Amino acid sequence: MVSLKGKDIISALDFTREEVEHLIRVAEQLRKEIDEKGILDYAKGKIMATVFLEPSTRTKLSFQYAMVRLGGTVIDFDVSTSSLAKGETDVDTLRIIDGYNPDVIVLRQKKPFFPREIAPIIKAPIISGGDGWNEHPTQALLDVYTIWRELGRLDDLTVGIMGDLKYGRTPSSLSYLLSKFKNITIYYIAPEPLQIREDVIKNIEGKVTYYKVNDVSQVIEKLDVLYVTRLQKERLPDPSLYEKLKGSYKIDKEFLSKFKKIPIIMHPLPRTWELDPSVDSLPQAKYFQQAQNGMYMRAALIKEVLGV
Ligand code: ASP
Ligand code: CP
Secondary structure, eight states: OOOOTTOOBOOGGGOOHHHHHHHHHHHHHHHHHHHHHSSOOTTTTOEEEEEESSOOSHHHHHHHHHHHHTTOEEEEEOGGGSGGGGTOOHHHHHHHHHHTOOSEEEEEESSTTHHHHHGGGOSSOEEEEEETTTBOHHHHHHHHHHHHHHHSOSSSEEEEEESOTTTOSHHHHHHHHHTTSSSEEEEEEOOGGGOOOHHHHHHHTTTSEEEEESOGGGTGGGOSEEEEOOOOGGGOSSHHHHHHHTTSSOBOHHHHTTSSOOOEEEOOSOOOSSBOGGGGGSTTBOHHHHHHHHHHHHHHHHHHHHTO
16 A cells, blocks of 8 residues: 655655656646646645745646645745745744644755755655755656656657756756656766766666767667756856856757657756747657646645645
8 A cells, every 4th residue: 555644755766666656657647636626625724835945936836736726825935035045044933834743845956965964854745846966856757757648658768868968957856756657777877977876876776777978860760768968057057157057958950850759858947048938839848847747746646645
């Protein structure tokens, strides 16, 4: 029996295959119910606090929409008017929020592994909405949900993950979740300074077949999925690196039209120059659908963590 009730959701490594499959089933069921009724009552009387200490559009809003659709209440922490400006620490801020007894806290913070550090002193279950360059576990859930919806399976997949694999947190979490499934091949496609981190490789070694390449043309026709990511400008140690690496990988419609087979194209968004809007008109472009799927998957996760 799968139960996520009361659990902290901090790393994609912590999920089992059964939990992922269960969440997909719940997301599908909630999609039907939400699309039919609009607002449900599973989370009636429950409160979710959203604490985003780094910018966000999709993660924050899709969690908030999901909670409202489940019939619950959302209290958002507003960084810009908060006492962080007076020098209060993130730890103290979270202790205060936790003291008001939310049923769940969704947290985005820029320090890698911060959710792991804070979880033991916070009573409410913590769902990480991203911790610096480290991980973005709920993004990985909606990513595999999207793959499952588009391709009908999560075993026997060849996935290309392209872009900033070093400073990005979605490539690591997606790799970890895919590593729970059978016969997975991942091509890490990036210029050398942005290649996948060794800590990620350590965690997937022996569980998936992987290759590092720098040119997407070499592998694109082998792929079921091409997952494109943005250069994480705000995380680069030296700003001059951005100018050096800007444009070093990119796809547009003209480029894709050269190939016999085009895989489905995904992107966690926001996009910058790496994914040209000309791709949007291709039937393989799935990134807007992917963002929308996030609301249903996050509703499933909230429902399971609340145990309602
Ligand atoms: N939105 C995703 C994240 O927060 C991807 C990105 O920002 O590039 O990691
Ligand atoms: N994909 C994603 O996490 O988007 P936001 O950074 O806008 O939340």
